[in-house]
Amino acid sequence: MRITHVESYRIFSPAANPPFSWRKGLLGGPPDAEVAVLRIGTDAGVEGVAMLPRPGAGVIVEDLVERLLRDQLVGQDPLQRELHWHRIWELDRIEELPLPVLGLVDIALWDLAGRLAGQPVWQVLGGYREKIGAYASTATFASVEEYLDIATQCLDLGYQAFKVHAWGDARKDAELAARLRAHVGDDLPLMYDGSAGFDLPDSIYLGRALADAGFLWYEEPMREFNVTAYGHLARAVDIPLLVAETSDGAHMNTADFIAAGAATFGVRVGTQMRGGITGCMRTAHLADAFRLRAEVHGPEITSRHLCMAVPNTTYFESLITSTTVTKKPEVDLDGFVHAPAEPGIALPAGLDYPPALRPYVEDAA
Numbered sequence: 001m002r003i004t005h006v007e008s009y010r011i012f013s014p015a016a017n018p019p020f021s022w023r024k025g026l027l028g029g030p031p032d033a034e035v036a037v038l039r040i041g042t043d044a045g046v047e048g049v050a051m052l053p054r055p056g057a058g059v060i061v062e063d064l065v066e067r068l069l070r071d072q073l074v075g076q077d078p079l080q081r082e083l084h085w086h087r088i089w090e091l092d093r094i095e096e097l098p099l100p101v102l103g104l105v106d107i108a109l110w111d112l113a114g115r116l117a118g119q120p121v122w123q124v125l126g127g128y129r130e131k132i133g134a135y136a137s138t139a140t141f142a143s144v145e146e147y148l149d150i151a152t153q154c155l156d157l158g159y160q161a162f163k164v165h166a167w168g169d170a171r172k173d174a175e176l177a178a179r180l181r182a183h184v185g186d187d188l189p190l191m192y193d194g195s196a197g198f199d200l201p202d203s204i205y206l207g208r209a210l211a212d213a214g215f216l217w218y219e220e221p222m223r224e225f226n227v228t229a230y231g232h233l234a235r236a237v238d239i240p241l242l243v244a245e246t247s248d249g250a251h252m253n254t255a256d257f258i259a260a261g262a263a264t265f266g267v268r269v270g271t272q273m274r275g276g277i278t279g280c281m282r283t284a285h286l287a288d289a290f291r292l293r294a295e296v297h298g299p300e301i302t303s304r305h306l307c308m309a310v311p312n313t314t315y316f317e318s319l320i321t322s323t324t325v326t327k328k329p330e331v332d333l334d335g336f337v338h339a340p341a342e343p344g345i346a347l348p349a350g351l352d353y354p355p356a357l358r359p360y361v362e363d364a365a
């Protein structure tokens with residue numbers, strides 16, 4: 001089997017409605033934008049697709065396909081995912097590809113392999129479980145009272161844990177953590193994501209407050225450039241750290257966070273930041289060797305597959321962006337997400353796809 005065609009698509013993705021915020025300094029919920037879909041086809045008729053749901057990705061992926069990727073892939077064996085993963089990193093040496101692009105070909109080739117096998121990708125990877133608990137992962141809201149109300153709504157919907165993305169103000173966020181713990185009681189797992197908003201002194205201050213409030217993990221308080229700073233933080237606080245979400249270099253970089261003693265809870269695996277499915281599985285197995293967690297990032301369909309194939313992850317991350325919390329189709333009322341059943345990996349429903357992509361949309365059958 002050989003790859004015969006490689007196409008990119010620019011898909012209109014409407015702005016988040018209602019819009020939502022992240023911490024001070026970050027852009028909020030995405031505006032109207034063009035996202036990207038990559039489609040790889042073969043002389044056997046089987047195809048694979050992958051979405052890059054980032055604003056602006058449409059034009060980036062179109063450029064890469066026209067200038068590089070089609071030439072690299074046409075004529076190659078689509079089942080040699082390791083070879084193609086290696087080739088992308090070789091291209092990255094000069095191109096310095098945007099991080100989310102590094103895994104795009106890999107995801108499409110896993111999708112293709114799943115469709116060829118007639119199996120969902122989590123099962124082709126080596127299935128570990130068929131359901132997993134979901135945690136509610138908030139956007140940034142206006143007040144402590146809003147967070148408390150949203151936490152109550154999420155618990156009523158069955159969510160098994162609650163993670164906040166707060167304001168990026170160490171004092172205010174510490175107060176929110178204490179108020180949340182008092183509100184939900186001692187038993188609910190709570191997590192905090194700093195979205196890289198702090199320097200080391202504020203990270204230490206907030207980490208001590210999160211430990212006092214009995215939080216389960218403390219995620220990405222600083223930009224993940226200086227691994228030494230994370231080592232200092234890990235030695236200064238008792239709260240376990242979850243690190244290496246957005247840093248470049250996939251498992252190779254994650255290894256340095258672990259070696260520095262910074263990954264005291266574990267590390268992150270997300271297909272957009274860790275080089276696709278292959279990069280995530282490498283990272284998860286690396287963490288497993290050190291008896292660490294590899295917590296799956298984000299609510300994308302690829303994350304549902306990873307959650308079923310990565311033994312050392314705990315939860316599925318379900319994003320809550322509105323003050324009125326409604327049930328998500330993928331999370332049941334006991335707070336579980338179930339393993340996808342369709343072959344391959346689906347594209348998300350709800351966007352206006354061209355005819356060539358419609359057979360690959362979730363629930364298209």
Ligand SMILES: [Mg+2]
Nearest residue numbers: 193219220245
């Ligand atoms: Mg995060």
